[in-house]
Amino acid sequence: MTKTQRDIAFLVCLVTIVLALLDLQIVSAATVPIVRDLDPGHGIDKIPWLVSAYALASAAMLPLYGKLCDVLGPKRVFTGALTTFLLGSALCGAARSMGELIAARALQGLGGGGLMSVTMVVIAHLQGPGEKKGSDRGGNVGGLVAGGAMAVGPWIGGLLADHANWRWIFYVNLPVGLVVLTAAALVLKLPGHPVRRPIDYAGAGLAAAFSSALLLVTDWGGKRYAWSSPVVLGLVVAAAVALALFLWRQLRAPEPVLPLSLFRVRELRLGFAVQAITGSAMMCAIYYVLIYLQVARHVASSSAGLYLVPMAVGLTAAGLLTGPLTARGWTARTFTVCGAATGALAFALLATTTGPHTSLWLVRGELLLAGAGFGQLIGQLILLVQNTAPRHQLGVATTGIRFFQTLGNALGTAVFGTVLARLYAAHGPGGDVSTLARLTGTAHMDGVRAFVDATQVVFWGGAALMTVAALLALRLPRTRRLPMPTTPRRDSIPA
Template identity: 35%
Template sequence: MGPKTNVIMVVAGLLAAMFIGALDATVVATATPHIITDLHGQNLFSWVFAVYTLTTCVATPIFGKLADLFGRKAVFAVGIGLFVLGSILCGAAQSMPELIWFRALQGFGAGALAPVCFTIIGDLFSGKQRGKMMGIFSSVWSVAGLLGPLIGGYFVDQVSWRWIFYINVPIGAAALLLVVLFLHQPIERRAKKIDYLGALTFTVSFSTLLYALLSGGAEHSWNSPLIVGLFMASAVFLMLFLWIEKHADEPMIPLSIFRIRVLNVTNISGFLTFSITTGLTVYTPIWIQSVLGNSATSSGLIVMPMSLAWPLAANIAGRLMYRVGAKTSIVFGSALVVAGSVWLIALQLNSPYVFWIGILILIGLGMGFVATPSTVVVQSVVGWEQRGVANASSMLFRSLGQTVGIAVFGTIYNQHVTSLSSRSELAAGLHAVFLLLFGIAVANMLAVMLLPKRRNMMAQQQVGG
């Protein structure tokens, strides 16, 4: 087969891998009642989601560095292999603790999917083609968000909840075969030094941080000795990690990449904007159901406008960013997110349902114009040997934004809401969350203004390749 055919096959495999990784984030929620009925352990069920988030966050930078050290193909194979094995074990779980442990394994494998897939695309394509491909790959998340509830509902109703995990096996196997067989990249034969201490201290630091964020305010109060101790432990191990990285021969995360202004700004932006989308995904259905009194189905469907607008804008941004400049696209997208958040805080108790559609379309379009150019420029300001690490840092900050956002929004919401039957209390709690979303959107707007001018940014992209 010719080089062009090989690239098409690899892209198909990467899309399949990204799809099952993104699908898993939405499809499991649909099966929640049936899983609890079968396995019991309702008080543990939140950890089915939390442990997946935790291990994915921890694994992302580790796999990013390994992809730079040992080549993309080998690390992709290990990641998707762990994800598929975790999926098989999740489908076969006989108790809630078993499911939680198997979800941890699945999440660890998922930590390789997005950063390594984006890194391979960055290797295979350059210039305008890279922007177009990033737009297509960003769309996978939105498509999975739309299809997840439908696929999950079908398996739960017609077959068994276990098939929401088993469906990953044939798709994952196809993705693995396509990438392994058709991806041809030179592997540099040299002694590799793995930063074991860096990986260990990073894992401890971020595991304790994420556990504290996911448990604080719910299972334990924020000022409890356990949560305070976890935050302190996280800070200590983070300082250790930074010291190790400064002196390591082959650091897991080279601190030198944080001297690159473009990377720092896009990471901050990713942290802020992905916390906004997570807040919207969680709290929009509460307003639709509890304040407006609409059905659960209509509240589930309300996220669809954002899921459709995001990939549309991502594809437009991927095609236009080399004409108008990456900064122009990111600033324009950030302005749309601010506009959507202004509309959000202007909502009243009697505001019509259609207002929500407008808000979510605005923010979805804004996210598409921000996320795709951000991913492209992150890849373009570093060389091949650091592309995996740069991608992984970007994914890590986005995941942290989601996790920190959930913790902070939940704390603010719970301070206002003491009774779920009080419509005015619910609205007050939600308005407090929406005000914070507006503040985050403004902070993001200010951050992206610090990106270099178009000419400087494009020059960096050309050097980066």
């Protein structure tokens, strides 16, 4: 590929990442007009599935997408995932009932799972002669675009829902996606794989079963069903069994979808762990700051999303500084340690200063600091994995780190939500956060105080997670090791 073709392809990849993450976040701001239009009587009960159907399908496909990239080549998988996503978007826009919309969201998620992860594989293949896999530009700018899209997604969804029909949330993907698809077909010239290797569909199915059961546990536990209910306990057992069978399958499959030998490599093992922790902490910062603003500070839900803009600015600032700092000798280890420490500091400040009357500008500043920390982690962890993994396992390594981030997101949201609910139930009036809005007078002030105290504990939990991430990052090698030999054996990675 010429330099111009690579630049166009790189832009195509960035737009694709935006499409994937916007559709994960954008629907949350348009649920009211969707329910009002499709099912005003009972649609409110089906709202959680609008997000869950997409997230479940997206996470379930991640391990398979990585293997398909390594076997079929990333261009085929990229165009296939994008086509599936656009078909799902068209069906979402044309849905006539909540059931149809949820089914179309699941189809859209099947494609969306590949847009983010496979796109990062494509970026790794777009480097010019002499560049490393997953160059600094690719990993960091991709990570910044991802963080920015995550932060402004709810705001864009609210704008479209308020000033246009909600169906345009999905229809807007079509012209943009078709341009991306056409450009990809014309300019992407990536190496193929003439020797066809088997694909472990059984392992991919077990991975999908495990991730789906685990995500349902985190989504339903303590909210729709009690943690001790037969439904939640059954899902926990199903997740454990699926995980055990998946690990057994990966040890015996000729071409495993997530080779366990990857975990023998220190950079990959630590990179996966830090990414999972980062995913948990990032959801803590986004989700529970928004809840604090709406419950304790009475910020409208349509305006609360704007408070995430400083986090997006922090992500961008961290990315802009990556190049100059790399030129001064900063390595992936330096960025990861510094990013985790910065995130821990931001959470500690949130925990110590958040109160019923805290300046909202102070909250914005703390989110800016958190974004600066996450901005150093997101791109550098992808670079670390891509520069360490063997070339013939670049796909499974890249989608693997995305898979662990997804699981971390779900587990972090569930664990912190349980902590918040239990603490409020123990010390607040009414026993349930949902009753706080109905309290008045002294009872309401006591409830807000109990909620703020519980939120502070959650933020201390985020600080502890980021401290663990910093300690793990200190175990990374001081100098990045050279990529290992790319002998096309199925599982032959030296310790």
